[in-house]
Amino acid sequence: MRWAKIALGLLVDDARLVGVLILFLLLSFLLHVMQKPLWAALAIWIGLLAALTVSVAHELRLKAKK
């Protein structure tokens, strides 16, 4: 259990970041199944930027409240 926590810690330290990323990856997969490979690529690309924005904006809000 402890090692599973350590392994998870290597990959996830912000649920928002990972959540948004996974959402866009699922969208990309859906677009791939619909045979729209270019849109699938764009979904991944936009997902990266969206995930970073959501995560950083949240930290900014928390800092502002302090």
Add this chain to the structure above:
Amino acid sequence: MFNWYVMGTSFVGAFVEFVEALTIILAVGAVRGWKSSLAGGLTALILLTGLTVLVGAPLVNIIHLTWVQLVIGLFMLLFGIRWLRKSILRFAGLKAMHDEEESYRKEMEHQRAGGKVQAGIDHIGFTTALSGTFLEGLEAVFIVITFGLSAHAMPSAILGGLGATVVVVGVGLWLRKPFARVPENLMKFVVGVMLTSFGTFWVGESFRVAWPGADLTLLYLALTLAVFSWVLVNWCKSRLRKADAGSEKWPAEGVR
């Protein structure tokens, strides 16, 4: 032939992690004794080397499989974007910069609180050095294996990692103090951008997406991430300055 790009990135990624491990070893050595500290550190290095060989070698033979590309790509992407996010927060002033000297002081206090030092190999010192080096080194091993696999250049990646180990150990033993002047956040930012770009590319490949300008994909992914990160950092700094000046009211939900 060596892949200098992969070797360089593995070197930087491993270097940053082993600098943190060195801080732990130095603090433990100063308080609990060098025998315990170095024994713990060396044991961790042996375990990490074994892990690299046991995990890296078989993966090289199956990386062509789609599901392996997806798993490796996803791991690289999640790990890389985690480093990228942290370095953005640090550059933006939303998180304190990592201070090796402060970490060294704190670890020394923690070791002093551990009670009497045992003769020979001190259990607390050995365990701290072993676990600290192993955990920091795990991230280095991750970087080496994933870069080596994704670029089909495992020997170059391993050489980069080994090079970083030799440099950190050599300079650490010579200086006998933490590396306080390493531009750690900048290095983590660069490695974060590279890992995220490579991971994104491999996830996309496993989905059979059509990257625009195929051969230039990694380049524009990395450039986009770097430029966007710069925009985010500056945006945050500007918002924080306005908040400090008291010229802007923060809404309860959402950011304008």
